[in-house]
Amino acid sequence: MSTTHRHPLTWVPSLYLAMGLPNVMVGVVAAIIYKNLGVANEDIALYTSQMYLPWVLKPLWAPLLEAYRSKRFWVISMEFTMAAGLGLVALCLPLDGFFKLSLAFFWLVGFASATQDTCADGVFMTTVNKTDQARYSGLQGMCWNMGAVIASGLLVSLTGYLHNHVGMSWTQCWVVVVSLAAAAMALFGTYHLRVLPPGAPSSLHGQGLAVGLKATAEAWVTFFQKPQIWMMLAVIFFYRFGEGFIEKFGPLFLLDGRAAGGLGLDNEALGHINGTVGTLTFIAGAFVGGFFVARRTLPRSFFTLALVLNVPHLTYFYLAQTLPTDTTTIALVVAIEKFGFGMGSTGHMLYMMQQIAPGPFRMAHYAMATGVMALTKWGTGTVSGALWNAVDHHYVSFFGWVLVFSIPPVILAWLAPFPHEQDHTAAVDGQAAPAGGH
Numbered sequence: 001m002s003t004t005h006r007h008p009l010t011w012v013p014s015l016y017l018a019m020g021l022p023n024v025m026v027g028v029v030a031a032i033i034y035k036n037l038g039v040a041n042e043d044i045a046l047y048t049s050q051m052y053l054p055w056v057l058k059p060l061w062a063p064l065l066e067a068y069r070s071k072r073f074w075v076i077s078m079e080f081t082m083a084a085g086l087g088l089v090a091l092c093l094p095l096d097g098f099f100k101l102s103l104a105f106f107w108l109v110g111f112a113s114a115t116q117d118t119c120a121d122g123v124f125m126t127t128v129n130k131t132d133q134a135r136y137s138g139l140q141g142m143c144w145n146m147g148a149v150i151a152s153g154l155l156v157s158l159t160g161y162l163h164n165h166v167g168m169s170w171t172q173c174w175v176v177v178v179s180l181a182a183a184a185m186a187l188f189g190t191y192h193l194r195v196l197p198p199g200a201p202s203s204l205h206g207q208g209l210a211v212g213l214k215a216t217a218e219a220w221v222t223f224f225q226k227p228q229i230w231m232m233l234a235v236i237f238f239y240r241f242g243e244g245f246i247e248k249f250g251p252l253f254l255l256d257g258r259a260a261g262g263l264g265l266d267n268e269a270l271g272h273i274n275g276t277v278g279t280l281t282f283i284a285g286a287f288v289g290g291f292f293v294a295r296r297t298l299p300r301s302f303f304t305l306a307l308v309l310n311v312p313h314l315t316y317f318y319l320a321q322t323l324p325t326d327t328t329t330i331a332l333v334v335a336i337e338k339f340g341f342g343m344g345s346t347g348h349m350l351y352m353m354q355q356i357a358p359g360p361f362r363m364a365h366y367a368m369a370t371g372v373m374a375l376t377k378w379g380t381g382t383v384s385g386a387l388w389n390a391v392d393h394h395y396v397s398f399f400g401w402v403l404v405f406s407i408p409p410v411i412l413a414w415l416a417p418f419p420h421e422q423d424h425t426a427a428v429d430g431q432a433a434p435a436g437g438h
Helices: 012-036 041-065 071-092 098-127 130-166 170-195 208-224 229-238 241-255 267-296 298-322 327-356 362-390 395-405 407-415 424-432
Strands: none
Touching: 012 041, 012 071, 012 098, 012 130, 012 170, 012 241, 012 267, 041 098, 041 208, 041 241, 041 362, 071 098, 071 170, 098 362, 130 170, 130 267, 208 362, 229 327, 229 362, 229 407, 241 267, 241 298, 241 327, 241 362, 241 395, 241 407, 267 298, 267 327, 298 327, 298 395, 298 407, 327 362, 362 395, 395 407
């Protein structure tokens, strides 16, 4: 049976699972690995934040892929590349120079993951008709986030189990778990060899590098010719500014000992609270946000969604001040923040889709907008270590500054331009769109 005619249910779930898992391995789990292996918080924040750069830079090379091979080829090639990269991470963890070596291999995984994201979305958008795109958009988001649950929840909890109950060292635990992640990516690649459709070829296909470069240049020029583009870029850059600091230092705070001002959780509890519970409440928030936008339209919802995302940053300030010992209480407070993040992120993703992406280069322009979103994560993660040092490793002060950084996003959301008339259908279709920031 030709893969072109496979039912979407045979490949959409696995495709988006294969997108979420490596993204979170690079963006979140790497920091937990280094924390367990004794790397300082400021070094973790600085060096792991650089691994967001592939998602920032992907608009530079993504259009060039259209000229060579099929989208299916790039997706499957990148999945096997990620399997090899994660396998190399696992192999180097027991070595003396594991930090630099593993960072290099995580970079490889990051570039492959960013490339897979672009081509996988391309397969979906050029294979599935618009009616079915709306039908399966919720499934996309759910499966991407299930990949996140597996990486930051189940796999992190498994390391805690192996350490606490089997007696393995942290190095041994992470060798096992990262190897499992590598095997999962190899299985995804093998499965997609059988079921993944090729996606419709681009008009650039087979026309060579020169044509690809010309089209890329045209995409960039027209992007910056959009009305009010600089204000719109400011809106999407700052929308999740405060969240960027929490995303980087939240897990470190939950793991740090109480003598250092943290909550002293182990990996089992962290995987359950920040991974499983947190991700599931994020998904719930995303669906609630989608229905909210569908009822009110994006222009009428945007400021409220920015408040919903940024006000719950108070939760980490509260946790840092009170240092509760009950894991149920901690889980509830973290869940509130993650729910707000999920609901508020709906506005962020739909603003990029409906206000920035429209035009003849919709796919490229959406990739550029998500690159700006990744630039926020790179920037906040990079400076978070400097902020941590500036507040003398004091979590209450750190999360106090996060509250300050959460004010500009709300102001910019109030001032956000909406140059395109609201398409009510687009709002409904996009209700589950925020798959997690891929």
